Amino acid sequence: MTFGLVFIAVFSQLRFSTTSGSTGNVEQWVNLTNAMFYGKQDFLFSYGPLYWLTGGTTSMHNVFAYWASIAFISAVQACFWSVLFVLSFRSRSYVLLGAAYFLFFNSLVFSPAFFLWPLAVVAFLEYSQPSPFKLEARWLVLLGVITGFFFYVRFFYGTFAVVTFGTYFLTRAWFDRRPTELLFLVASGVIAYVIFGAIIFHHGVSLVDYLSVNSQLNFGNSVDMILDVDNARRTYAAAALVFVCLNIFVLWRRPRLFLTVNALFIVLFKIGFSRTDHYLIYFVAPSAVLICVLLFDGSRWGKLLFVVAAGALFHISIHPSFSGAPVRNSLIAGTDFAVPYETRMAQAYPQYKLPDSLLQKIGRSSIDVYPYNNEYLYANGLNYVHRPLFQNYMTLTPRLDAMNQAFFESADRPKFVLWTAGIMCPGADCNPFDAFDQKLALNEDPLTSATLLLNYHVIDRFTTPNGHPAAIFEANPSTTPYTERAIASQSMKLGVWYPVPRATSGVVKLKPVLKFTWKGKLRNLLFRGAPLKIKYKLASGQVLEYRANVLNAPSGIWVTPLLTSFNLEGPEVESIMLETHVSDYFEPAFDAQWLLIPIKDVHSTSSDASPKPSASPQH
Numbered sequence: 001m002t003f004g005l006v007f008i009a010v011f012s013q014l015r016f017s018t019t020s021g022s023t024g025n026v027e028q029w030v031n032l033t034n035a036m037f038y039g040k041q042d043f044l045f046s047y048g049p050l051y052w053l054t055g056g057t058t059s060m061h062n063v064f065a066y067w068a069s070i071a072f073i074s075a076v077q078a079c080f081w082s083v084l085f086v087l088s089f090r091s092r093s094y095v096l097l098g099a100a101y102f103l104f105f106n107s108l109v110f111s112p113a114f115f116l117w118p119l120a121v122v123a124f125l126e127y128s129q130p131s132p133f134k135l136e137a138r139w140l141v142l143l144g145v146i147t148g149f150f151f152y153v154r155f156f157y158g159t160f161a162v163v164t165f166g167t168y169f170l171t172r173a174w175f176d177r178r179p180t181e182l183l184f185l186v187a188s189g190v191i192a193y194v195i196f197g198a199i200i201f202h203h204g205v206s207l208v209d210y211l212s213v214n215s216q217l218n219f220g221n222s223v224d225m226i227l228d229v230d231n232a233r234r235t236y237a238a239a240a241l242v243f244v245c246l247n248i249f250v251l252w253r254r255p256r257l258f259l260t261v262n263a264l265f266i267v268l269f270k271i272g273f274s275r276t277d278h279y280l281i282y283f284v285a286p287s288a289v290l291i292c293v294l295l296f297d298g299s300r301w302g303k304l305l306f307v308v309a310a311g312a313l314f315h316i317s318i319h320p321s322f323s324g325a326p327v328r329n330s331l332i333a334g335t336d337f338a339v340p341y342e343t344r345m346a347q348a349y350p351q352y353k354l355p356d357s358l359l360q361k362i363g364r365s366s367i368d369v370y371p372y373n374n375e376y377l378y379a380n381g382l383n384y385v386h387r388p389l390f391q392n393y394m395t396l397t398p399r400l401d402a403m404n405q406a407f408f409e410s411a412d413r414p415k416f417v418l419w420t421a422g423i424m425c426p427g428a429d430c431n432p433f434d435a436f437d438q439k440l441a442l443n444e445d446p447l448t449s450a451t452l453l454l455n456y457h458v459i460d461r462f463t464t465p466n467g468h469p470a471a472i473f474e475a476n477p478s479t480t481p482y483t484e485r486a487i488a489s490q491s492m493k494l495g496v497w498y499p500v501p502r503a504t505s506g507v508v509k510l511k512p513v514l515k516f517t518w519k520g521k522l523r524n525l526l527f528r529g530a531p532l533k534i535k536y537k538l539a540s541g542q543v544l545e546y547r548a549n550v551l552n553a554p555s556g557i558w559v560t561p562l563l564t565s566f567n568l569e570g571p572e573v574e575s576i577m578l579e580t581h582v583s584d585y586f587e588p589a590f591d592a593q594w595l596l597i598p599i600k601d602v603h604s605t606s607s608d609a610s611p612k613p614s615a616s617p618q619h
Contacts, residue, residue, distance in 0.1 A: 002085045007078035010108055014070045018059035034061040042206040044213045049200050050152045054114060073109065080113035083120040084292060087127050091298035096306060103314055103330050104288035112286045115157045118147070118164035119264065119289065125168075126257060127296045132172060140184040147185075148192025152200055155214040156271075162189070163267055167259040175256060222274045229322040231276060238312040239269060242287060245309040249294050249302055257293060264290055276321065280328055284317045345378040352379035353465060358472065361460065366414035370452060371441050373420040376464070385414040387448070393436045395445035398555050404448040408455055409479050417456055417473040419566065425468055431564050432469045440546045442558040443534075447482060450507070450556070453568070453599045454480045461566045471566035480598075484511075484556065488594040494586060495579045497537065500560055500572075501594045507602055509556035512578065512592040520585040530582035536562055537575045548578070556595055561604035569603040 021030035033052045035043040043049040047056065052065060053072040060066040088097040121143065125133045135143075143165060151158025165185055173179040197207040243265055250258045268290070272283025291313070294306040318329040335344065352375040359380055366385035369377055371392030377384040387404045389395045395404060407413060421432035422441045435441040442449045456473035464470045488501050492512065500508060514532075516524065523529065529550060534557060536544045548557055560573035580586060 002082040003078045006081045006108060007074045010077045011070055011074040014055070014073060014109065016055055016060055016066060016069065021058040030056065031058050033057040034059075034065070036200055037061045037065070040202050042201045042203055042209075044206060044210050046155045046214045046217050048152045048154045048157075050149075051154055053153055054111075076117060077108055077110065077113055080110070080117045080120050081108060083124045084289075087123060087296040088292075090127070091296050093295035093298065093303060093306075096295055096303060096310075097292065100288050100292065100310060103310065104285050104317070106330065110285075112281070112289065114150075114153070115160040116286055116289050118161040119260075122164055122168045122257075122260060123293055123296055126254060126293075132256060135181065137184055140181055141188040144185045144188025144190075145192040147189045148194075149196055151193055151210075152196055155210070156218075158193075160264075160267065163263050164260060167263045168256070171256050171259045222270070225275055227276055227322075229276060229325075231273065231321045232319070234319065235279075235316055235321040238315045239283070241312040242291065242309045245294065245305040245312075246291065249297075249305050253297050253299065253302060254293070261290065261293065277326060279321060280317060280326055284313050284328075288313055342378075342381050346381055349375040349379035351465060352376045354380050355462070358460065358462065361472070362416055365416055367416040367418060368414045369418045369420060370449075371420070371422065371435070371444065373418075376418055376420070383414075385412070389445075392441070392444050392448075393439075395448060395552075396549065397551050398447070401445040401447040401552055401555060404445060405451045405482055408448065408451045409481055413455070413475060413479075415475050417452060417475075418470060419452075419473055420464070420470045421468040428463045428467055428469055430469070432566060433563055438545070438547045439549065440558060442563065443546070443549055443552070446509070446549075446552055446555045446558065449558075450597050450599065451482045453507075453601065454482060454597075457601055458566060458568065469566055482597075484509075484595045484597060486593050487596050490592060490594075491589060492578070492592050493589050495577065495588075497535075497575045497577045499575045503596050505598070505600065507561070507597040507599050508559045508573075509595040509597060510559050510576065510592055511556050511595050512553055512590055514550070514553060514590050515587040517584050517587055523585065530580050530585040532586075533579050533581075535577040535579070536573045537577075538562075538571050539574055540571075556597070561602060563602065567603075568601050569605050572604045 022028055029045050029047050032043055032045070033047060033049075034057055035041065036049040051057070052060070053069050055069055055073060060069065084097060085094075088094045125135070147158060147161040147165060150161055166182075169182040169185055173182045194207060197210065198204070201207065201210075246261050246265060247258070250261050265287070268283050268286050272279040272286075288310065291306055291309040294302045294309065296302075318327055320327050339347075352373075354376060359382075362382060364383050366383045367377060368384070368386050368390075370387075374384065374386070374390065376382075387407045389400050389404050395401050419432075421430065422435040424430075424434040424436070424438075425432050433441045435444055452473065455476050457476060458471050459474045460472040462470055462472075487503065487508075490498070492498060520530070532548045532550045532553065534546055534548045536546075536559070538544070544562070559576055562570045562573050564570040
């Protein structure tokens with residue numbers, strides 16, 4: 001069950017894309033790991049001709065390689081973790097394993113699992129009942145075959161498997177005076193190495209060359225690929241403490257593991273500190289798995305030794321072993337909380353910094369932002385006092401809209417409002433009132449926007465650092481409650497044009513009394529609503545189309561003048577039409593009122609003017 005759960009978790013998580021694997025570095029091998037699929041030249045590098053199975057390639061060669069890689073990684077990780085989980089559960093050590101996971105592992109996709117799976121197998125054999133667990137010949141052959149295969153995934157992986165299985169089964173042969181297991185393992189491993197190599201390589205000599213090249217690479221790395229640094233003595237002292245804890249335990253409780261544990265510790269120390277900037281991934285994290293053998297016994301002393309060894313590894317991981325060395329501390333938050341919250345929020349939005357002249361004008365006075373983009377207020381450390389429903393396009397019912405209306409009519413209203421362009425406004429010359437989903441921002445929450453225009457006036461217009469139009473509104477000395485004056489009433493039908501009454505000043509709105517059919521009500525309950533469109537016909541003959549907010553429409557649909565800039569002016573609308581393309585959603589006939597809202601700062605342009613082209617045209 002554990003294997004299956006981990007396999008599915010990893011398989012569903014992993015996805016590979018094409019990346020520039022060698023850009024900015026000298027890792028040329030990452031562009032050659034697919035070489036087994038093309039050409040006649042054998043790939044003899046240490047990462048191996050099958051290293052693409054681990055995802056280590058610039059781009060997967062084809063879709064079959066893609067899914068084979070994901071399946072391979074999932075299987076290895078599932079095998080590794082299922083053994084650790086099961087042995088921890090049997091020994092009631094899952095809390096300590098959880099602590100190790102938090103401090104050292106951090107992910108189910110744990111890259112050291114590709115060379116630590118043999119250790120997991122050995123631990124399973126040693127801690128099963130009866131102990132040690134005896135394997136049938138077919139299982140020993142399978143382990144040998146897998147070991148031979150892993151040589152071609154990465155030479156080091158195969159080498160680690162040989163060291164792990166070789167030392168363990170050599171020890172078992174000594175204790176049992178029976179070398180059969182070791183012979184089966186060695187014979188099957190050698191044969192598998194030859195067979196897999198013959199399948200992968202084009203030239204027989206590559207079977208030998210692969211061993212020769214990589215033994216030379218490993219030796220060369222240890223001599224010349226080193227850093228000219230001295231490791232701190234405390235690092236060696238902590239590593240020695242881990243070594244002592246391991247040996248106390250294996251000599252006391254598990255002598256069959258003595259040779260294996262010591263050989264693996266030496267190998268991990270070698271590869272971790274040979275190129276010493278790799279000591280976290282090649283010494284600390286793998287050693288954290290190695291000390292888990294102290295847990296699986298279930299004894300109190302084993303758990304105590306595990307805690308001591310884990311503490312030593314944690315000490316190595318959080319203190320740099322040399323100047324500039326990498327560190328890893330899972331106990332440290334990903335955020336520097338020594339930096340004040342306001343500073344951190346400002347640092348998150350540097351592209352929203354406003355001009356100093358504008359900031360001086362606002363000072364520490366209270367300010368809100370409408371319809372959205374409160375990033376400006378955080379980026380500039382302004383005194384943000386927001387309305388109850390601060391997300392403009394989510395104020396979808398008259399009741400919520402009225403809460404914002406009451407706020408802007410109250411004594412708690414902010415002194416300033418930064419009015420930013422809608423999200424569909426692409427540049428400085430666009431219509432700032434074009435909003436989400438082909439809607440008009442002034443119709444999103446009609447009570448809120450009208451109350452703002454009644455109680456605030458423009459004191460500055462500018463272009464934001466992002467290139468969008470914006471304006472600063474300042475509160476009027478006194479509040480003006482939102483009021484409506486009916487100027488006409490009439491019955492209307494969907495899909496029919498109606499002339500707009502003229503008004504000498506203010507804003508004309510349409511207040512429809514829309515009714516859902518029973519099918520429409522059922523659709524709203526069980527499925528989704530249907531778009532309601534409002535079409536505006538200008539004196540020029542141009543027709544503009546916006547989506548209306550169905551639920552907020554009874555609070556008044558903005559009609560004329562149709563604003564196109566923060567100058568608060570726009571063309572007059574001659575006639576309008578409401579329509580929907582979903583039949584039987586609304587009752588086709590409805591009553592409506594024409595309203596006049598006394599907003600004095602709004603003006604109409606000449607009757608033949610047209611709005612800016614960013615408004616949504618008729619389809």
